[in-house]
Amino acid sequence: MTQASHRQRVVVVGAGFGGLFAIKALRKAPVDITLINGTAYHLFQPLLYQVATGILSEGEVAPPIREVLRRQKNVDVRLGWVTDVDVENKVVSVSGPGIDYTVEYDTLIVAAGASQSYFGNDQFADHAPGMKSIDDALELRARIFGAFEVADLQTDAEAAQRWLTFVVVGAGPTGTELAGQIAELAHRNLTGQYKHIDPSKARIILVDAIGAVLNTFGDHLSAGAQRELEKLGVEVKLNTKVVGVDSTGIEVEDANGRHRIPSVTKVWAAGVSAPPLAAKLAEATGAKTDRAGRVFVEQDTTLPGHPEIFVLGDMMNLAGDDGKPLPGVAQVAIQSGRHAADQIKRRLGGKETGQPFKYFDKGSLATISRFSAVASIGKLRLSGFPAWVVWVAVHLFYLVGFKNRVTAVLHWAVSFIGRGRSERVATQQQAFARRAIRAYGDPFARERAESGDHAALAAADAGAARPATSTTAAEQKQTGTEPLARSTEPGAGSADGSATAAARERLSVRE
Numbered sequence: 001m002t003q004a005s006h007r008q009r010v011v012v013v014g015a016g017f018g019g020l021f022a023i024k025a026l027r028k029a030p031v032d033i034t035l036i037n038g039t040a041y042h043l044f045q046p047l048l049y050q051v052a053t054g055i056l057s058e059g060e061v062a063p064p065i066r067e068v069l070r071r072q073k074n075v076d077v078r079l080g081w082v083t084d085v086d087v088e089n090k091v092v093s094v095s096g097p098g099i100d101y102t103v104e105y106d107t108l109i110v111a112a113g114a115s116q117s118y119f120g121n122d123q124f125a126d127h128a129p130g131m132k133s134i135d136d137a138l139e140l141r142a143r144i145f146g147a148f149e150v151a152d153l154q155t156d157a158e159a160a161q162r163w164l165t166f167v168v169v170g171a172g173p174t175g176t177e178l179a180g181q182i183a184e185l186a187h188r189n190l191t192g193q194y195k196h197i198d199p200s201k202a203r204i205i206l207v208d209a210i211g212a213v214l215n216t217f218g219d220h221l222s223a224g225a226q227r228e229l230e231k232l233g234v235e236v237k238l239n240t241k242v243v244g245v246d247s248t249g250i251e252v253e254d255a256n257g258r259h260r261i262p263s264v265t266k267v268w269a270a271g272v273s274a275p276p277l278a279a280k281l282a283e284a285t286g287a288k289t290d291r292a293g294r295v296f297v298e299q300d301t302t303l304p305g306h307p308e309i310f311v312l313g314d315m316m317n318l319a320g321d322d323g324k325p326l327p328g329v330a331q332v333a334i335q336s337g338r339h340a341a342d343q344i345k346r347r348l349g350g351k352e353t354g355q356p357f358k359y360f361d362k363g364s365l366a367t368i369s370r371f372s373a374v375a376s377i378g379k380l381r382l383s384g385f386p387a388w389v390v391w392v393a394v395h396l397f398y399l400v401g402f403k404n405r406v407t408a409v410l411h412w413a414v415s416f417i418g419r420g421r422s423e424r425v426a427t428q429q430q431a432f433a434r435r436a437i438r439a440y441g442d443p444f445a446r447e448r449a450e451s452g453d454h455a456a457l458a459a460a461d462a463g464a465a466r467p468a469t470s471t472t473a474a475e476q477k478q479t480g481t482e483p484l485a486r487s488t489e490p491g492a493g494s495a496d497g498s499a500t501a502a503a504r505e506r507l508s509v510r511e
């Protein structure tokens with residue numbers, strides 16, 4: 001898209017916390033904003049684990065961007081994945097559904113977040129999906145609830161236990177919250193609902209290569225969180241490295257050597273890396289990247305030599321007061337978004353610019369279970385119920401949309417005061433669509449191919465053939481890397497994974 005405009009054209013890539021808060025701060029600025037996001041919704045990632053464990057619906061954590069910005073008249077919302085940036089001509093290339101387009105900018109804000117990292121073992125994604133997107137959370141929901149259903153059908157006790165063993169890799173906030181919720185689900189919410197299994201016999205194992213749960217919260221809270229998890233029935237295995245993952249288990253290595261944990265349902269909550277766009281941007285501008293692919297930015301969050309390009313949130317590497325890179329948390333993204341907007345407004349007003357971004361650390365929170373959390377706010381350390389109350393207040397404050405706040409509170413009441421899980425529905429599509437899409441390739445290219453466009457057929461085949469490397473929607477779209485077939489997912493038609501070939505056959509449109 002090219003258009004003449006007398007006003008500053010600000011292009012924002014990413015409608016996460018960084019992008020959205022930058023845009024909101026530019027509400028009254030005389031600029032024309034184009035927001036480009038790969039999905040039509042803003043995602044509140046901190047509550048994804050509640051979607052995966054049936055507490056909240058996907059709509060409650062992912063409001064439509066157009067609705068969120070409906071009153072802001074200076075924004076044009078466009079769907080698509082930014083694939084490249086031409087910094088000379090100030091143009092971004094976008095791959096939308098079935099249509100590629102370009103957008104010109106005067107100022108570019110890139111806040112494309114982070115992807116899952118498997119630390120070079122991308123093949124683990126086949127059997128241990130991450131939790132970065134709505135697709136991930138819904139697939140995990142299908143796997144978690146499906147595992148209990150399939151376990152209930154088993155006649156062999158060993159197979160049943162394999163289905164009733166859940167392994168969460170990564171004892172940071174995401175892994176801790178997820179393990180705690182699966183434990184509550186199994187030991188509290190689902191008890192008494194099955195005739196052939198006892199869900200309270202489910203094993204929930206939390207594995208981490210380092211020696212502490214929630215290690216960034218400090219020794220005291222970390223030890224308390226571990227005790228809380230163990231009280232809930234979570235087996236915490238620290239200093240334990242994952243060395244292999246397959247359909248029916250996970251291989252780990254600890255001080256006693258190498259062992260196998262038989263388990264069908266594994267979740268990867270360890271490690272992040274910057275999305276492919278970060279590398280493209282670095283290449284185009286000569287900016288440096290760190291080991292996780294994050295882009296080193298100047299103090300004001302612009303790229304070296306490119307004051308017109310801001311990189312924000314999870315994608316940027318900027319040292320905080322302690323000399324360490326700022327953490328990948330929502331507050332860093334929100335505050336850096338506001339800082340970028342402020343810089344743009346100062347430029348427009350002819351004021352001095354280049355002020356460094358100063359991050360104000362408002363603290364860290366993580367829930368362990370219903371009514372129990374840990375909070376580290378300044379010098380204050382809270383755990384148990386008081387921390388949980390703070391957690392509820394903060395999450396309600398930042399959850400986007402009044403309607404979502406009201407329904408989230410109702411769902412929390414159902415799950416935490418009562419014993420229900422309102423969102424247990426999981427469809428076949430949630431469990432299998434990833435590999436179906438992977439086999440099928442880009443649906444738009446496929447459609448064109450079927451109408452005789454041979455170049456499109458080659459593109460669709462190329463998309464279908466690439467190996468799995470990532471679980472994020474962004475990477476999937478950009479690289480065509482849908483995780484491979486997950487033969488032992490709940491509902492796959494086999495309790496032990498022997499249906500792999502049959503499932504592949506069913507799903508492959510080329511055969």
Ligand SMILES: Cc1cc2nc3c(=O)[nH]c(=O)nc-3n(C[C@H](O)[C@H](O)[C@H](O)COP(=O)(O)OP(=O)(O)OC[C@H]3O[C@@H](n4cnc5c(N)ncnc54)[C@H](O)[C@@H]3O)c2cc1C
Binds near residue numbers: 014044132313
């Ligand atoms: C499961 C989970 C739990 C978390 N819990 C917490 C928590 O409790 N507290 C906390 O502070 N932080 C938490 N975080 C981290 C927090 O969510 C992130 O730090 C924050 O979302 C970063 O904001 P961002 O704007 O940089 O990126 P994101 O919020 O990730 O947004 C990036 C956006 O860019 C879009 N996008 C990506 N690539 C492209 C592209 N090429 N073209 C167009 N659009 C693109 C994506 O669709 C997305 O909308 C959690 C993260 C996860 C995954």
